[in-house]
Amino acid sequence: MQVGIIGINHKSSSLALREKLARLFQAEFGPKDGVLLSTCNRTELYFSGGPLAERHSAILDRLKGVGLHALYSYFGPDCFNHLSRVISGIDSAIFGESDIQRQVKLAYENARQKEKLSHELHYLFQKGLKIGKEMRSSFLLSKKGALLPHAIHSIVEWQGRTLENSRCLFVGNSSINRKLISYFHYKGARDLTLCTRTEGNVFHVVTTGWEVLERWDDFDVVVCGTYHDGYVLEKKEGAKETLLFDLSVPRNIDPALANHPRLKLYNIDQIGVMAQKNRGEKEIALCETVIEKAVARQMQLFKKRKQAKWFYAVSC
Template sequence: MMEIELFGLHADLNVRSRVAWSESSVTALYEQLDQPCVILVTCHRFEIYATKKIDANRILDRYEGQAVEVYTKQGNEAVRHLLEVVNGLHSQIFGEDEILRQVKQAYATSVQMDRCDSKLHRLFQLALRCGKEARSRFRMSEHPLSIAYLARQTMGDLRGKSVLLIGSGEISRRLLGYLKDEPCAIYIASRHQKHANALRAIAPRAKVVPFDQRVATARRCDLVCCATAAPHLVLPVFLNEKPLVLYDFASPRDIDPAFATQKGVTLYTLDTFAALSKANEAIRKEALEDIRALIERDVKEWDAQNASGMQAHTLRALHAQIDEISGQTFSALERKIDLTDREKAVLKKSLRASMLRLLHTPIHEIGTHYDDLEPATVQRLFAVEPDKERNEDECI
C-alpha cells in the first residue's frame, strides 16, 4: 500500500535569502521530480508531500553544501504533520492564518501541474477542511495573528503619514484592508501594473507609482512595506532624512539589512514578528488541545479511508453479514408477531445495533490492527471469502 511520504528541510534566514524558491523554480522542480507530489514553499518552510520516496539530492544540490536540516516522515506521521502545519502549529507565529491560504495554493499548483494523484487530492482536501473547521469552531479569527495584522499593530497612529507598499501579493492585499480607512497617504509599487491597479479596488484613494520610482517614493514616506517574490533586494540602502519604519515581509529579503545600522530607522523582518504575537498566541493556545483532538480525529479518518484492499474487503464483508443476519431475523419475527410500522422500524434498528455491539471488538481490531493479524485466520473466523477482484488485479 502506498503511503504518504514527506520530505522537508529547515534553513535559517541567511540561507533562505541566498537560496530562493521562486514560482518558476518550483515549477522546474515539479518537472524534475516527475512524480505525484505537492510542493509547499513558504517564508520559513520547504516541504514535499508525495506517494513515493523523494530524491533528496535534487533539492539538496541547490543548497550547495549550506547548512540545512532535513526531516522526513511517512504514513500517518506525515499526514499528522500536514494537519498540524495547516493549523499553524509549526508556524513561527502560532496559529497564524496565512498558512491555510499557502497550503491551498500549493495544492492548486500541483493540480495545475498535473502532479496530484487521487491520494494527494484526498489528503489535501482533508487538510484544508481541518484547517477551516478549526478556525471556525474555535473562533481563532477573533484573535488575528497574520503578519499583516501584527504589522498594523506596530504602526500606531498613521494620521498625516505616508505609507508605501512594494509588491502586490496577499500580504499587501491584507495590509491595504487595514490601511484603507486610515488618515494616511498610500502608495503602491509593483512590477505588474495590472496587479497594482487591482489592489486599488480595496483602497481606491491609493496611488500607484511606477516600480522604478520605488526608491524615490520610499525617501518621501514614513513607512515602507516590502512583500515581493524577488530573489534579490528591491529596496537598496539609502540615507534617510527623517524617521523611517521598514517592514520586510519577504524571504529572501527585499530590504537591504544595512538599514538596521542607520539612525532613525526601525526595521522589522519576518523573524522579528514571532515575538510580537505573544498576547494573541496565549489566547489561541487555549484551543490547542481541541485542535489536536480535531487533528487526531482526521488522522483516524484518513487511516480508515486508506485501509488495505483485503482489510477494507473484510470490513465490508462483516458489515454485509450483519445486515444479512439482522435482516433475516427481522423477517422471521415480522411473520410471527403483529407489529405497527413504528415497532417494525424500532425492531429492525435494534437487531442491527445488537449485532454491531456483538462484533464491535473484532471490527475495531480489524480496522486498527489488521497488519498484526493473520488474514487467513480472520477469513476463517468470520467466513469471509477472499477478494477475488483484488487477487485477479494483483496477478495481472
C-alpha cells in the first residue's frame, strides 16, 4: 500500500511548536497534497503516490526546516496502524476521547470533496474509521471517566469549586464546547453562557456575541475551544479569580495569563497530563494488539483485491 504520513503530536513536541507547524501545514498543504488532519493534539498530512520517498522529501522541503526534529513519518502498514490508533483515541492526550473520530472523518470528507484521492487513501481512511468504530463499541465506551469533560470537571473540583455554583463561559460554538455544555448541565451547572460568532441553538445555555469577552473575568470558569488566528483572551489588569481552560491549537488564551496571581490557566497538554493518570497500561496494550490484528486483516484484504484486479486485467 503506497501511503505515508508526516506529522507532529503532543508526544513529539511542545505546544508552542505544534502551534507554529499547524499554521505552516495549513498554509502549505491542501487537498491536492493528500488528507490534512489538524487538531489540538496533532497536525498530520496523509499522502500517497510514488515513489513515496520522493513525495516524503518534497513535503519536508516545503516545511522549510521548521521542527524537523519533532516530526514523525510512517509508511504502508505502519501508517495504517497509526491512523487506526489515532481514530480509536488511544493515541490522544485524553485516552479514548471521542471527538477525534469526527475530526478524522471531516478531514477525509473535506479532501475527498475537493480533490480526487487515490484508491489507497480512500481505503486507508474508510477502513481506519471502521476499525475505530469497532474499537469504541468493543473496548472504549465504558471509559467515559477519562474523557475531556470529566477531566475538566475534576480540575474545577480540585480547585475548590463546584459546577452548581459557578458561572461558566464557553468561547466558540465548537463540537467539543457543545459536549462540555451538555456535560456541565448534566452535572448540575445552570449558569452557562456561550460566546459565538455563528448563529445556532444550543440547549441549556445563554448565547451571546463576542462583546462578552471584554468582561470574561466576571465568570468563574472560562473554556475556550474555537479557531481564531490570535488570542481571544489577553492580559487584563485587575482580573478577578477565574479558572481558564484553553482547548485550542493555535491557542486562544495568552499564555502570559498563567502568571497572574488570581488566574489559573490550563492548556490542552496540561489537561491531558492530569487525565493521563486514569490510563491503564494493560488496557492500552490490549487495544493496540486488537488494532494491529484488525489492520493486518484489512491489509490482507487489500492485497487480495489488488491481485484479483491484476488477474482480471491479464485475462481480458
